Amino acid sequence: MTRKLISTASVLATLLSFAGPILAQDTTPIKIGVLEDQSGDFALATIGKVHGIQLATKEINDAGGIAGRPIELVVYDTQSDNTRYQEFMRRVLQRDKVDVVFAGFSSASREAYRPIVNQFNGLAFYNNQYEGGVCDANMIVTGAVPEQQFSTLLPYMMEKYGKNVYTIAADYNFGQISAEWVRNIVKENGGTMAGEEFIPLGVSQFSQTIQNIQKAKPDFVVTLLVGTAQSSYYEQAGAANVDLPMASSVNVGQGYEHKRFTPPSLKDMYATVNYIEEVDTPQSKDFVKRFHAMFPDEPYINQEAENSYAAVYLYKEMVEKAKGSTKIDDVRATLADGQLCYDAPEGKMCIDPKSQHTSHTIYLAHVNADHSIDFPKKWDDIKPYWLGDVGCDLTKNDPSAQYTPSSLPPKL
Amino acid sequence: MEFLYSLFSFLYQFGDAFAFLVLSACGLAVIFGMMGVINLAHGEFILCGAYVSTSATHMGVPLPIAIALGSLAAGVAGMIVEVAIIRPLYKRPLDTIVATWGISMIVTQGTLIVLGTTMAGSGTPFSSFTVGDYSYSVYRVVLMAMAVLTLVALWLMFTKTRFGILARATIQVPHVAEALGVNTNLIYSLTFGLGAALAGLAGGLYAPTMTLVPTMGASFMVEAFVTVVVGGADIFLGTAPAAVVLGFIKAGLTSWQGQLAGQIGMLLAVIIVIRILPRGISGKILKERA
Numbered sequence: 001m002t003r004k005l006i007s008t009a010s011v012l013a014t015l016l017s018f019a020g021p022i023l024a025q026d027t028t029p030i031k032i033g034v035l036e037d038q039s040g041d042f043a044l045a046t047i048g049k050v051h052g053i054q055l056a057t058k059e060i061n062d063a064g065g066i067a068g069r070p071i072e073l074v075v076y077d078t079q080s081d082n083t084r085y086q087e088f089m090r091r092v093l094q095r096d097k098v099d100v101v102f103a104g105f106s107s108a109s110r111e112a113y114r115p116i117v118n119q120f121n122g123l124a125f126y127n128n129q130y131e132g133g134v135c136d137a138n139m140i141v142t143g144a145v146p147e148q149q150f151s152t153l154l155p156y157m158m159e160k161y162g163k164n165v166y167t168i169a170a171d172y173n174f175g176q177i178s179a180e181w182v183r184n185i186v187k188e189n190g191g192t193m194a195g196e197e198f199i200p201l202g203v204s205q206f207s208q209t210i211q212n213i214q215k216a217k218p219d220f221v222v223t224l225l226v227g228t229a230q231s232s233y234y235e236q237a238g239a240a241n242v243d244l245p246m247a248s249s250v251n252v253g254q255g256y257e258h259k260r261f262t263p264p265s266l267k268d269m270y271a272t273v274n275y276i277e278e279v280d281t282p283q284s285k286d287f288v289k290r291f292h293a294m295f296p297d298e299p300y301i302n303q304e305a306e307n308s309y310a311a312v313y314l315y316k317e318m319v320e321k322a323k324g325s326t327k328i329d330d331v332r333a334t335l336a337d338g339q340l341c342y343d344a345p346e347g348k349m350c351i352d353p354k355s356q357h358t359s360h361t362i363y364l365a366h367v368n369a370d371h372s373i374d375f376p377k378k379w380d381d382i383k384p385y386w387l388g389d390v391g392c393d394l395t396k397n398d399p400s401a402q403y404t405p406s407s408l409p410p411k412l
Numbered sequence: 413m414e415f416l417y418s419l420f421s422f423l424y425q426f427g428d429a430f431a432f433l434v435l436s437a438c439g440l441a442v443i444f445g446m447m448g449v450i451n452l453a454h455g456e457f458i459l460c461g462a463y464v465s466t467s468a469t470h471m472g473v474p475l476p477i478a479i480a481l482g483s484l485a486a487g488v489a490g491m492i493v494e495v496a497i498i499r500p501l502y503k504r505p506l507d508t509i510v511a512t513w514g515i516s517m518i519v520t521q522g523t524l525i526v527l528g529t530t531m532a533g534s535g536t537p538f539s540s541f542t543v544g545d546y547s548y549s550v551y552r553v554v555l556m557a558m559a560v561l562t563l564v565a566l567w568l569m570f571t572k573t574r575f576g577i578l579a580r581a582t583i584q585v586p587h588v589a590e591a592l593g594v595n596t597n598l599i600y601s602l603t604f605g606l607g608a609a610l611a612g613l614a615g616g617l618y619a620p621t622m623t624l625v626p627t628m629g630a631s632f633m634v635e636a637f638v639t640v641v642v643g644g645a646d647i648f649l650g651t652a653p654a655a656v657v658l659g660f661i662k663a664g665l666t667s668w669q670g671q672l673a674g675q676i677g678m679l680l681a682v683i684i685v686i687r688i689l690p691r692g693i694s695g696k697i698l699k700e701r702a
Contacts, residue, residue, distance in 0.1 A: 204631040208666040239549035241540035262535030
């Protein structure tokens with residue numbers, strides 16, 4: 001009799017223990033892996049990204065989490081080193097078993113880790129402006145891309161200053177592909193390239209480059225310089241009194257060169273950014289206030305910090321729309337109608353289902369002689385249309401490839 | 413006239429490359445050439461010079477004194493490192509590579525943690541001047557002059573002063589020098605400190621023209637090592653001629669085909685020199701003289 005009672009009890013207990021997780025709400029944390037360069041050549045521009053993610057996480061957790069589940073961050077310092085990205089990407093996906101990864105500053109690092117995300121069918125957010133063209137179902141890009149930054153910036157510059165353009169760009173995939181974009185857009189608008197020079201990463205001496213530019217006599221210079229060593233260009237060009245207007249998709253918005261160098265070395269620099277801390281809207285001011293409340297010593301809130309902050313909220317929207325599921329297929333399915341949006345500090349951001357890139361408000365930031373910023377122009381709701389136009393449609397198939405204007409997807 | 417403008421432009425570029433090579437390499441050359449220590453923390457002594465001199469400028473110290481302070485601070489730091497870490501390793505030259513590499517990483521990361529990602533620059537002093545189509549920075553001409561001045565000062569120091577003679581004696585035959593009453597430990601410390609101070613000088617001089625970040629030392633390292641490898645162990649017969657050759661190659665190729673070509677040309681030159689002159693330019697000269 002007693003034996004029977006015990007066995008009944010144990011059967012009941014077993015049943016209950018199975019029922020438990022179904023009845024009670026799931027409160028296990030949602031894990032977000034964060035791989036960003038917190039040391040090395042890129043640290044200056046990327047520490048703010050980690051802080052942006054931490055701020056969003058705190059706000060969301062204080063307000064009850066994502067679908068009632070708190071966020072837990074798993075943060076690794078990738079040291080501006082591509083092999084670290086591969087190592088830590090394996091670790092967060094295999095050992096830490098995170099639900100989503102926010103990773104990467106340089107395009108070289110993104111291309112280093114992307115195959116690993118594909119291999120484990122993970123989901124990664126790349127919260128950085130870049131040269132565009134990644135058509136990969138495992139990736140969501142919240143940064144701005146060339147059709148958002150260059151097709152706004154270059155026509156403006158060519159109309160204002162003239163049609164003869166000189167490009168100096170960092171010599172790796174980002175700089176090379178961005179320069180290709182510049183070349184194409186300048187040509188489409190009836191301009192000419194006065195010259196192009198690619199600078200190896202880590203180079204800090206620009207005397208000769210400055211002279212090459214002066215020799216070519218361009219109307220303005222497009223600077224696509226990456227990393228702290230290369231930003232020495234501005235100081236040296238200023239000292240040699242080059243005095244040409246400049247245009248950029250990366251500088252100012254990423255490395256806040258206007259705060260770091262003595263005026264007027266960045267005078268008449270124009271950059272298209274989707275956010276910088278000077279953006280003068282109530283949402284932006286409130287964001288800056290909350291950011292500084294949590295990180296009082298933050299030197300500057302750049303556009304990638306805002307992208308990273310917004311990415312956490314976009315992910316929250318996605319998971320909640322997927323009824324709390326963090327499975328990649330469920331989460332991606334929420335993008336299908338193109339209505340997955342978030343009111344970010346810059347304005348409204350929506351994820352495009354075809355390319356899984358994000359629409360942005362683009363601000364034209366102009367650096368004055370005293371290095372203050374004004375915004376001569378603003379473009380609302382600029383869509384990342386290029387990938388969709390050339391035939392990338394992640395709702396139908398997933399090539400997991402990167403396309404450029406000279407390397408288009410195969411015609412179906 | 414056009415030709416003269418181009419000639420001046422090339423001379424300026426050559427001088428600029430030469431100054432950068434000499435100033436970044438001479439500290440390394442003193443420590444490697446005289447003491448046989450391969451100092452991978454060379455960039456961090458440059459960093460020290462740059463940060464100290466820039467902080468001093470921010471506090472209102474005039475630039476020349478600020479640069480001297482930066483150099484002095486790096487020199488003192490160098491002597492401390494020599495006494496604490498390098499001294500037990502003189503007989504284990506390969507271990508000094510690992511030890512100095514460790515110092516380099518600790519200093520870079522420590523600077524990042526303590527002082528943050530960047531320090532505001534002090535701005536390049538002086539204005540610019542124009543020759544023909546091009547405008548040039550006056551300060552870079554000052555840098556060229558400083559490079560030549562540094563070489564002259566070093567030559568005078570090693571040939572005309574008592575410290576120079578004792579240092580050379582200590583390096584050549586340490587036990588005989590010791591038997592003759594030379595405090596060889598002190599000489600080692602001072603020589604290492606001198607090398608570090610020269611690195612600090614390079615940092616202080618280039619600080620106004622560059623981004624001040626904890627990793628800035630790294631951007632000097634390639635040029636410094638390349639110059640020392642091509643030049644060989646002797647500063648005057650090695651570093652100076654190596655800087656002339658490499659500066660010529662780098663300026664020529666960069667003006668012709670851009671920065672990438674300049675870097676490739678410089679590294680190719682090193683490969684060729686190592687193949688033909690395994691002991692560098694100075695090794696060749698000294699061997700022929702002997």
